[in-house]
Structures are given as structure tokens and as C-alpha cells.
Amino acid sequence: MEEIRLIEVKEGILSDNKALANELRHKLQRMGTFMLNLMSSPGSGKTSLILKTIDALKDEFRIGVIEADIASTVDSEKVASRGIKVVQLRTSGFCHLDATMVSEGLDALEPQALDLVIIENVGNLVCPAEFDTGAIRNVMILSIPEGDDKPLKYPLMFTVCDVLVVNKIDAMGVFDFDINAMKKRVRALNSNIRIFMTSAKTGEGIDSWVNWLTKEIKGFRKNSKYHPNRLSNSEI
């Protein structure tokens, strides 16, 4: 006989992804490999910021990059031309990376021999905010031409990031961008967020961003269970 029943579920919608992301973070902690998840709209300067960051840090840290692109390999070729290990994940239409995809990309990079892994997420402010990648820190870029009202339109993204990089500040004079209004909007959503102002083109502000990242990586490695003296081997 048929009967209708109510089943209590009370389970997080993306709980499987979250569990895998937490597992990934433990693994990174054991290896002493710092992973950064970089998110933004398309065209805000993710690849340019990554290249500037690589130039500034490649002598100090062993770096790998996970590139997510819906179809092309343009970005990964640029990164590889710097002599950096890069894994290209073709998301075949998927608009974000999840912990499973990142885990596969990470394995291909041999992360135990790396100090820093940068994920260039798919250019999109919606889905990447929902899917934890297992990264240690989440960073987003907002570029000046996109406008100061982005926090009002995509609030969730601003709530999940540790850092906001405001890029293309060299174009400030061309666009009607109210920095103070933008900061106020962002801080209302996330009072702990750090904000850096950069131009990946002129190099302005890159120092502060790189200094912050260096401190984060060193702090992370200090707390890692892995022996921290790996840096001496980085020239090999």
C-alpha cells in the first residue's frame, strides 16, 4: 500500500563539495602548500595580476597555477611562458570550479614540490562564490571600468572573499568610479575584507598586494605540520 511520508533532510545543498574542500585544505596544510583562489568578472585582469605576482615572487617561492577556462588555452600559455608550472582545466561550459576539479588539477601539479598554487577561476561573479575550492584564501578582483556598484549587484561574492583587489586604477580618470562609495558598500557586506588598489599595467600598488601575500604564505607555512625549511631547496 502506498503512503505519503515527510522525510527530514536538513542537509546543506553543497555539503559534499564543502566536505571535499575541507579535506583539500587539510592536505595543503600537511604539505605546506598555500593555495589562493582568484575570482572576478571576465576581463578584470586576473591573468595580468597573476603574471605580476609571479614576477615578484618566483625567486622566493615555487609557484604553480591552475587555469580554468571554458574553452581556450590563451591564459595558460601566457603563464607557462614565464617558466611556471601550469595546469589547464577546460571546464567545458561550466561556469566555475568546484573542489573535485581543483583536486584533480592540484594532483597534476605535484603540489608537494610547490609553495604557492594560484587558481584562476572562471570569470564569473555568481557560481564561484557558491563553490568552495579548498583554497586557503579567496581573493576577488574588481576593475575600475566595471563600476563602483558591483557590490550591490553581486553581494554574495564580496561576502566570501578575504581580499578585494581593485585593479586598473590607472584608468580612474576615464571612469566615473567612486572609491569611497565602493569601499563603504563592500565593508557593509564584509567588514573583515582587505582592500588593495592596483594597476597590473603600470605596477602601481602591486607591492602592497605582494607583501600581503608573502606574509600570508610564510604565516601559513609556519603553522604547517610540514618542515618549513623547504625554501632552501627551491633553486633545484
Next chain:
Amino acid sequence: MHELPVIKSIFDMCVKHAKANNASKIISVTLKVGEISDLQDEWMQRYFDYISKGTFVEGAKLVIERVPLVMRCKKCSESFQVDIHAGRQIECPRCKGTEFAYVSGREYRVESMEVVCGGDTADRS
């Protein structure tokens, strides 16, 4: 298209719980989704129908309960509801404070499912 991967995750969860309870059909699935989420109700149902087509889940209705976004002012502790889609600067209505903690509005879970148990269960896939 942003709803699709999330809906796939909901669908998998429905199948798992339905099988564990020997259900032959799912009538409805109740979700609690915070107002801060960008997911659109209409598209969630459309994608759910698309994914569940031809399975024993087909025909299930998504009941989406939106949880209002409520914030608490870090300065004066006032709690207040925010209309996040209005596109306005968030500000404490009491002291005009600009830093807040989240009270609700970030929920993202499957609450319950209404299912049919017994009857013809041979066709479950």
C-alpha cells in the same frame, strides 16, 4: 545557467534520501535559501525538471522558502532586515553604522522531502 550545478547537487541528495527511505516517488522538496543567494526560483524548478526527466524524481515540486537577510549592527547591536536586491547601501537604521554581522539570509539547505512510499518501486533508477 548558473543554477544547473547547484540543482544537480540537490537532485543527487533527493535520490539518496528517497532510496534510503524506499520511496517510489517524490512529491515535493522543501529548500531553505537565504536572500543573499543569486539563484532564481523559476530557473531552479526548470533545471530540476530537466535533470529529473525520465527518473522517479520527475514531477517533484521545489518549494523554495526564502530566508530574509537580517544583519546586526556591530556598533549598536540593532538587528534589522535588508532588501539586498534593492541595490542600496546597507546602513544601520538606528545609528547609521556601516559594519555588520549576519543573523540570517545565508541559508542553503534541503529541509525536507514529501515522498510516496510503497507501491510500485521496481522502476526506480
